[in-house]
Amino acid sequence: MESCTVRSGDWVPEVPGSLEGRNVDELHLSGSRCSRCGRVYFPLRKNCPNCLDNRPMEQSRLSDRGVLRTFVVASIAPPGYPAPHAQGYIHLCDGGPLIFSLLTDYEGESSLRIGCEMVLKIINLGRDPAARAIVGYRFRPLQMEK
């Protein structure tokens, strides 16, 4: 099988191999776990770069929650993205890996803090030429500062 992407029904992921689930309403992050050394990678991949053996990887549903390890709200954004532009690295719960994500639904930079709990948000990014929904992942703070 060529692609690691899990496709089902009417959606495709923004990032290949990043999401799993039957339909758009119940998608989760998808990763690969090496049964030999236990390392977990995101997104899906065919092998373990640590072991480099022929063992198949276990597809692993990753936690929707994580801890914000570091982040930045930039006043400039890459072409095609609106400013301010928030990005960060989230350490997923339940033994998950550290992953890169854009951050959303925060009220001002002060509501983000290293160590704060973050939760997955699945977003719709339009449709592809075959009219399938393009779906992306983002993270938002679990609790907003009052």
Added chain:
Amino acid sequence: MTRFGKHLDKSLKDLTYEPAWHAIHESNVDPHDIDIAFVGNAYAGLITGQESIRGQVMLREVGLTRIPIINVENACASGSTAFYLAHKAVASGQSELALALGVEKLFCDETGKSLQALATSSDQEIEGRMGILFAGIYAMRVKAHMQQYGLTRKQLARVAVKNHDHGALNPHAQYQKRVTVEEVLNSRMIADPITLQMTCPLGDGGAALLIGTKEMALRMGKRLVKILTSVLGSYGFTQENEPSIAERVSLKAYREAGINPQEVQVAEIHDAVAPVELLLYEQLGFCGKGESGRLIDDGVTWFDGRLPVNTSGGLTAKGHPAGATGISQVAEVVWQMRGEAGQRQIKPAPNIGLVENGGGNVAGETAVVAIHILAA
């Protein structure tokens, strides 16, 4: 090397001609003896449309033809990779005199075009597709380090002050004006904690080096500078408890060169944003974890300190035409060792130097890191 800067009127060929012929004249070699050329360039395809045979085209006006010309692309470490290959070619006996060039035109009339080019140095299917921003990557690293070790904003600013102090003494630097800690902290916030004056500018430039056998080097009639080692490494899904890529590559470099970090007397390292230097001091073993703040506070890394770092002004003040940077870093170390660094000369001239150059970003870390260790 050329003066790095915004040169809308200069072509890639112009930026190649000047440093290449300067290197040839300075070294007293017969240019016919150059038997191989490695040309580092990262973004010419996207900025100017010149793809696939950039080196051959850029060397057309220089007049070096018929020899093997290899195009080298490794994002912001393209220049260092060209150097690495030149070293290996000579060390293996394949070449007697190799030209290592780095040239870049990154500045053009549209900043968006330049930023878009830089953005291609991430995985276009994963982080790149999601809009990872390079200024943001470095801001995040610095922020995490501040959280962990208590680095202050003033310490971050002091690195920019140091590099601008050095740039003011370097005729090749893009920025030749000193700044104060207050000016740095009050300049526009780009990505907290990184302010505008902590970042490196978009710019153009070229730099060239000749690497050869000892016999070739003796023709120059100057202090010989020997390459003890040149090491290249790649990202590796590094876990949080493992050494970073820069640390990993440096350990290999020190081992191969047979020196320890305390013996380094001059260093040119990759300050993509000035404060990243502090993390690199620790990763390269110049000080312990969390101690870099003290190094900058004590003035250790100014050109008149115990371990001068980025006497050229670093990427911050010298500029960062991506492909040229790696070569210009080596040039600075060599000039320091030869006593040719003018007003920014380290006294006495250093004998052991280190260059660290990085590029790109994959899976949460720098994609490629090159480290060279030189001795005179």
